Amino acid sequence: xxxxxxxxWHRTWHSRYVKLMLLVGGVFAVVSAxxxxxxxxxxxxxxxxxxxxxxxxxxxxxxxxxxxxxxxFNQLYMLLFPIFAVMPYVATVYEDYKSGxxxxxxxxxxxxxxxxxxxxxxxxxxxxxxxxxxxxxxLIGALYAPVSTQIPSNQQSYIVDKSFAAELFYExxxxxxxxxxxxxxxxxxxxxxxxLVFLDYIRNxxxxxxxxxxxxIGIHYIVTYSKVLGELNxxxxxxxxxxxxxxxxxxxxxxVCIITGVILLLSMNEFVVKNLKRDVL
Amino acid sequence: xxxxxxxxMAAMLIILVYVGRVIYVTRAYTPxxxxxxxxxxxxxxxxxxxxxxxxxxxxxxxxxQYPACRELSTYDLARPTMQTAYMLVCNLTVQEEKELENxxxxxxEYALNLGYEFFFADFDATLLLTEEEAVDANxxxxxxxxRLVYGIQxxxxxxxxxxxxxxxxxxxQLQTYxxxxxxxxxxxxxxxxxx
Numbered sequence: 001x002x003x004x005x006x007x008x009w010h011r012t013w014h015s016r017y018v019k020l021m022l023l024v025g026g027v028f029a030v031v032s033a034x035x036x037x038x039x040x041x042x043x044x045x046x047x048x049x050x051x052x053x054x055x056x057x058x059x060x061x062x063x064x065x066x067x068x069x070x071x072x073f074n075q076l077y078m079l080l081f082p083i084f085a086v087m088p089y090v091a092t093v094y095e096d097y098k099s100g101x102x103x104x105x106x107x108x109x110x111x112x113x114x115x116x117x118x119x120x121x122x123x124x125x126x127x128x129x130x131x132x133x134x135x136x137x138x139l140i141g142a143l144y145a146p147v148s149t150q151i152p153s154n155q156q157s158y159i160v161d162k163s164f165a166a167e168l169f170y171e172x173x174x175x176x177x178x179x180x181x182x183x184x185x186x187x188x189x190x191x192x193x194x195x196l197v198f199l200d201y202i203r204n205x206x207x208x209x210x211x212x213x214x215x216x217i218g219i220h221y222i223v224t225y226s227k228v229l230g231e232l233n234x235x236x237x238x239x240x241x242x243x244x245x246x247x248x249x250x251x252x253x254x255x256v257c258i259i260t261g262v263i264l265l266l267s268m269n270e271f272v273v274k275n276l277k278r279d280v281l
Numbered sequence: 282x283x284x285x286x287x288x289x290m291a292a293m294l295i296i297l298v299y300v301g302r303v304i305y306v307t308r309a310y311t312p313x314x315x316x317x318x319x320x321x322x323x324x325x326x327x328x329x330x331x332x333x334x335x336x337x338x339x340x341x342x343x344x345x346q347y348p349a350c351r352e353l354s355t356y357d358l359a360r361p362t363m364q365t366a367y368m369l370v371c372n373l374t375v376q377e378e379k380e381l382e383n384x385x386x387x388x389x390e391y392a393l394n395l396g397y398e399f400f401f402a403d404f405d406a407t408l409l410l411t412e413e414e415a416v417d418a419n420x421x422x423x424x425x426x427x428r429l430v431y432g433i434q435x436x437x438x439x440x441x442x443x444x445x446x447x448x449x450x451x452x453x454q455l456q457t458y459x460x461x462x463x464x465x466x467x468x469x470x471x472x473x474x475x476x
């Protein structure tokens with residue numbers, strides 16, 4: 001299986017979709033970093049207070065688009081999150097499915113291992129694609145903002161005592177960011193795998209790619225505008241909300257873990273188990 | 282082979298420059314922490330302040346001790362979102378200042394400048410100085426006693442650390458302003474000073 005995984009892995013990196021998404025992610029990160037620099041640091045430079053110990057610093061969490069409340073890039077990133085996740089590999093899987101490449105491969109390799117390898121590559125590529133802009137923006141932000149803890153009384157974040165891992169945020173901000181990068185990586189992979197569930201049912205590549213995006217944003221808006229669901233805090237278990245490190249809605253670990261398990265099992269069943277039992281694709 | 286070596290060296294150089302820059306920016310905003318004991322002086326930009334004592338109260342016992350503070354707004358004392366459980370009272374004496382003014386507003390401003398906020402991430406501080414205390418402090422000759430009160434908002438604290446607060450094992454860090462200094466304090470819990 002390792003051989004098949006490596007083969008698919010190398011093949012993926014030559015895909016135009018991967019290159020496109022990494023480019024888009026890179027541009028997104030750089031543009032948001034420039035905007036954040038303009039918003040937070042430029043006036044300090046003009047006043048001569050930048051890097052002066054007398055001034056109160058703008059910390060890394062205030063300039064990183066994952067938690068920057070002063071620009072729109074956080075919301076834009078969360079909106080595009082499913083697109084970043086599915087774009088690099090799901091399109092390749094779909095094309096292989098339709099072009100007959102998959103059938104050609106399956107008579108040469110072991111069926112089960114091949115599907116598992118492709119599932120894993122899809123998961124990892126989804127995760128990488130999603131966190132690339134986030135990590136890049138963080139690295140750029142660290143060039144001009146100190147990697148230090150935010151002062152609660154600054155009120156520059158939504159993290160309050162009831163927030164998930166609030167203590168971690170105010171004591172070890174680096175670990176908090178790392179934790180969210182891992183959560184986003186896992187969910188990037190999950191959303192990419194979730195798209196594979198619809199591989200058999202949808203005959204258009206672009207509709208397939210848009211499925212996780214549509215479901216994610218659709219549920220979010222239904223919940224937002226539904227009074228009953230809003231009161232039940234259902235938005236807290238919609239990826240659009242809980243994947244955001246800013247935590248405008250507090251992350252609820254148990255429901256999120258359950259949803260994670262369900263999507264994982266569902267996608268594995270649809271892509272790996274079902275395809276194993278089939279004679280013809 | 283030679284080309285590969287150059288590529289590695291260039292990559293290492295970029296990483297080194299990057300790490301250096303990140304450390305430089307972070308350190309630029311990280312002042313030294315000076316531990317101050319009661320009876321010692323805090324040298325600020327334009328004045329010298331003696332830290333007489335630091336007392337820690339629960340919110341209830343604080344209001345028993347300082348009933349006048351009950352009249353202040355809830356927001357000033359404790360932001361409702363952040364569960365204020367303890368009050369820290371710093372008794373200070375201002376030794377030398379550049380100029381004296383007879384307006385209490387000056388003292389209020391001075392007090393704000395003196396102990397701006399807790400740096401310690403667990404805590405959020407609200408500073409208040411009652412009008413009467415400000416006037417009293419201003420009316421004396423020579424050294425000026427000053428009382429700063431902070432609400433310690435324990436919303437971010439785990440149960441373990443909340444218990445530690447009650448067990449008098451706490452050290453706090455204050456950030457001064459305008460010259461940013463971090464002052465570390467021990468706490469007295471009602472009966473006496475504990476380091």
